[in-house]
Amino acid sequence: VAVPTVGGDGSPVLALDIGGTKLAAGVVDSAGAVHSFHAAPSEPERGPDDGLERLFELGRRATADAGLALGAVGIGCGGPLNTERGVLLAPLHLPGWRDVPVVQLAIEAFGRPAALENDATAAAAGEHRFGAGAGTRHMVYLTLSTGVGGGVIVDGRLYRGAMGNGGELGHVTVDCNGRPCRGCGRRGCLEAYASGTSIGERAVEALAETDEQSILGALDRPTAADVAAAARDGDPLAVGLWDETVAALACGLTSIVNLFEPELVVLGGGVTRVGEQLLGPVRAEVEAHAVRPAGSPLAIVQSALGDHVGIVGAAAIVYDRVASGLMLAHG
Amino acid sequence: VAVPTVGGDGSPVLALDIGGTKLAAGVVDSAGAVHSFHAAPSEPERGPDDGLERLFELGRRATADAGLALGAVGIGCGGPLNTERGVLLAPLHLPGWRDVPVVQLAIEAFGRPAALENDATAAAAGEHRFGAGAGTRHMVYLTLSTGVGGGVIVDGRLYRGAMGNGGELGHVTVDCNGRPCRGCGRRGCLEAYASGTSIGERAVEALAETDEQSILGALDRPTAADVAAAARDGDPLAVGLWDETVAALACGLTSIVNLFEPELVVLGGGVTRVGEQLLGPVRAEVEAHAVRPAGSPLAIVQSALGDHVGIVGAAAIVYDRVASGLMLAHG
Numbered sequence: 110v111a112v113p114t115v116g117g118d119g120s121p122v123l124a125l126d127i128g129g130t131k132l133a134a135g136v137v138d139s140a141g142a143v144h145s146f147h148a149a150p151s152e153p154e155r156g157p158d159d160g161l162e163r164l165f166e167l168g169r170r171a172t173a174d175a176g177l178a179l180g181a182v183g184i185g186c187g188g189p190l191n192t193e194r195g196v197l198l199a200p201l202h203l204p205g206w207r208d209v210p211v212v213q214l215a216i217e218a219f220g221r222p223a224a225l226e227n228d229a230t231a232a233a234a235g236e237h238r239f240g241a242g243a244g245t246r247h248m249v250y251l252t253l254s255t256g257v258g259g260g261v262i263v264d265g266r267l268y269r270g271a272m273g274n275g276g277e278l279g280h281v282t283v284d285c286n287g288r289p290c291r292g293c294g295r296r297g298c299l300e301a302y303a304s305g306t307s308i309g310e311r312a313v314e315a316l317a318e319t320d321e322q323s324i325l326g327a328l329d330r331p332t333a334a335d336v337a338a339a340a341r342d343g344d345p346l347a348v349g350l351w352d353e354t355v356a357a358l359a360c361g362l363t364s365i366v367n368l369f370e371p372e373l374v375v376l377g378g379g380v381t382r383v384g385e386q387l388l389g390p391v392r393a394e395v396e397a398h399a400v401r402p403a404g405s406p407l408a409i410v411q412s413a414l415g416d417h418v419g420i421v422g423a424a425a426i427v428y429d430r431v432a433s434g435l436m437l438a439h440g
Numbered sequence: 441v442a443v444p445t446v447g448g449d450g451s452p453v454l455a456l457d458i459g460g461t462k463l464a465a466g467v468v469d470s471a472g473a474v475h476s477f478h479a480a481p482s483e484p485e486r487g488p489d490d491g492l493e494r495l496f497e498l499g500r501r502a503t504a505d506a507g508l509a510l511g512a513v514g515i516g517c518g519g520p521l522n523t524e525r526g527v528l529l530a531p532l533h534l535p536g537w538r539d540v541p542v543v544q545l546a547i548e549a550f551g552r553p554a555a556l557e558n559d560a561t562a563a564a565a566g567e568h569r570f571g572a573g574a575g576t577r578h579m580v581y582l583t584l585s586t587g588v589g590g591g592v593i594v595d596g597r598l599y600r601g602a603m604g605n606g607g608e609l610g611h612v613t614v615d616c617n618g619r620p621c622r623g624c625g626r627r628g629c630l631e632a633y634a635s636g637t638s639i640g641e642r643a644v645e646a647l648a649e650t651d652e653q654s655i656l657g658a659l660d661r662p663t664a665a666d667v668a669a670a671a672r673d674g675d676p677l678a679v680g681l682w683d684e685t686v687a688a689l690a691c692g693l694t695s696i697v698n699l700f701e702p703e704l705v706v707l708g709g710g711v712t713r714v715g716e717q718l719l720g721p722v723r724a725e726v727e728a729h730a731v732r733p734a735g736s737p738l739a740i741v742q743s744a745l746g747d748h749v750g751i752v753g754a755a756a757i758v759y760d761r762v763a764s765g766l767m768l769a770h771g
Contacts, residue, residue, distance in 0.1 A: 261699075270700060282612075283616050369607060
């Protein structure tokens, strides 16, 4: 049985975020305010039964703390998912979790209707509804994190695509002859250059291929933040890596902008924490090269939701589904 | 004054198509049936006043032939356009035509409300409403012609983007280090490999760079059709060019599919007339590499509208605008 209205009356949402390193739960109201928040390590190797039991316990604590009557439960998780059936198919960041009916289990645990969405898509909904994209009608959200993902807002609503998975924004090609992409098996996807993982891997590869001295050579496993910091210090190898990151992101983002013609691009995820060191040159490149009518505005800004994007996004999908006339699963 | 309903009652549409080589006019009813058709050479060098006078004369003849009361006028033309204001800004295929208020002029000429759309976007609407995409909700139309363009159907409606231009599907990157793209100034766009123009140019370049014998060497300016025919005959240079065309199209289309997650891709334009010689290997590549949930269907088929796609598309935009609740300009 599916009912379209429950949770859409503005009742607060219990938001659950199933990340690879962190489980999080919080109560978020229809204005985007976070009334409670609890998090714990994911430890996905303990399996889905154990993981969801701990997640739902965080949810019960968050609900008790908030002291509000819940309208619905929103769940964000990395894919692949079946959002229609509310099932985690085989999330890449949760090895061994297969065919987990998380929506049904959440309905049983909390006695409220529930909805599942890809976490990057959910973050897009959160930024659109409560963050940097509030009030826009055509928005692209791109997150540069362990992987690269995102979501698109079309005419004010989350774009879900034919099968409910929305866009795979990390898998737009930058260089068809480029680096192998672990995520999809093609070559030269945006994710293969601009994810935190890829930036770190490219640093290791660059160090192995050069005799040049570099600050990064002293680090065991340089991260994207290390590369950015060394580039700020003028380290030539790091500057080269950073310039390549900027070029790849600008190229992939230009393709995305050419295809969707948004008015706003919001960049989120750990890699974007450096702010203008990344956004400045990317903005200049995309503005110079995207195919747009003269005078057509395009803003490229940083995520406004920061660390709460996971649960605010998971809540936003409930509000977005209701606004879009979609059903919430009701058990 | 703008009225939303005129032309949306199912009254036939006078469709006008302003191409670089051909002007066309026809009366198309709300079932997609073409009741009349007239065409003439564009000769854009004679200027917009002369060109539109001849176009409108074709329109008057098409109207008289059809003997039906018109609801509205639909106009398709290559960009850049301002579809909102109904103005041809500076179409690339009509040198010297600048800031032509074609919608206003059509309203004055025919006394009916009118709408203007990018011709590739219009063709997408036509294929969705009356052609290969009838009944689908998420569809991508890609046309490989002089250039590469297309349009996207989202949730059963034409996707227009923030500024009304829809997607620039030819300007998704295949190879960021690749061939310069005349259309946008970047490098390695899909259009730089898979347009008819680019295939011909690549043939000329390949001939200049090799001592190898090739059937194509006997031709003054080999076309995409010549390359395809020579590849069918096993000409090694042509086979190489064709394989590169297939690879570029498959790569660009995979990015497009990853971003929009359509259920159907329709390929149109002159380059696709070879049918399965192009569609077969492209379909295999995209199916193998697109990021899609297991079992998710994706069909890649040829355009069903053929030579009438221009006017059927121009008519479809009127029906689509009305169905989407958008206004038609009314003078």
